[in-house]
Amino acid sequence: RKEVEQDPGPFNVPEGATVAFNCTYSNSASQSFFWYRQDCRKEPKLLMSVYSSGNEDGRFTAQLNRASQYISLLIRDSKLSDSATYLCVVGGGGADGLTFGKGTHLIIQP
Amino acid sequence: GAVVSQHPSWVICKSGTSVKIECRSLDFQATTMFWYRQFPKQSLMLMATSNEGSKATYEQGVEKDKFLINHASLTLSTLTVTSAHPEDSSFYICSQPLRGPTDTQYFGPGTRLTVL
Numbered sequence: 019r020k021e022v023e024q025d026p027g028p029f030n031v032p033e034g035a036t037v038a039f040n041c042t043y044s045n046s047a048s049q050s051f052f053w054y055r056q057d058c059r060k061e062p063k064l065l066m067s068v069y070s071s072g073n074e075d076g077r078f079t080a081q082l083n084r085a086s087q088y089i090s091l092l093i094r095d096s097k098l099s100d101s102a103t104y105l106c107v108v109g110g111g112g113a114d115g116l117t118f119g120k121g122t123h124l125i126i127q128p
Numbered sequence: 129g130a131v132v133s134q135h136p137s138w139v140i141c142k143s144g145t146s147v148k149i150e151c152r153s154l155d156f157q158a159t160t161m162f163w164y165r166q167f168p169k170q171s172l173m174l175m176a177t178s179n180e181g182s183k184a185t186y187e188q189g190v191e192k193d194k195f196l197i198n199h200a201s202l203t204l205s206t207l208t209v210t211s212a213h214p215e216d217s218s219f220y221i222c223s224q225p226l227r228g229p230t231d232t233q234y235f236g237p238g239t240r241l242t243v244l
Contacts, residue, residue: 109230
């Protein structure tokens with residue numbers, strides 16, 4: 019069974035700190051990788067796609083390690099507004115649609 | 129990104145009633161839309177893939193006669209929860225893929241269903 023696993027947290031982090039999450043996936047044939055953000059009682063919203071070469075968007079950096087089948091998300095200079103649940107999402111490899119992790123809950127404290 | 133709307137945003141109903149949820153693609157046509165369900169503190173679970181003009185494809189364990197999907201136009205897919213029971217209470221979300229089924233998906237705002 020295809021799985022995407024994340025540490026559920028919560029991660030309590032002071033404002034301004036750097037925080038990193040990891041996610042592992044079991045289907046080695048997976049082809050697409052994303053980080054989504056979900057606020058409480060809201061729909062998920064795409065944060066960034068994850069590419070083999072790694073990619074950066076402002077304070078957010080995503081890395082993919084295909085050999086070890088894990089994906090990471092780094093948030094620098096964290097803001098109060100970064101408080102949310104971060105979903106690791108994997109697609110492809112024979113799966114229909116996308117497979118979601120349960121999410122990592124991040125709380126940024128003032 | 130794509131704009132997807134859902135209606136209603138929340139609904140409370142009595143056990144045994146049927147509830148219809150609409151999912152609309154507002155800015156481009158969608159031959160495929162996805163329906164997910166999310167229980168508290170759980171991940172999104174794909175229920176079914178809605179295909180315009182043909183039958184929906186249901187995931188294993190999802191009862192097609194209980195969760196009726198209709199995708200009659202390129203901008204509208206509906207999910208009807210028939211004879212709803214308390215265990216059907218959940219957050220139902222539709223999504224539209226940017227391109228293929230494993231590409232970026234844009235989600236509707238979700239419908240929170242509470243069955244008493």
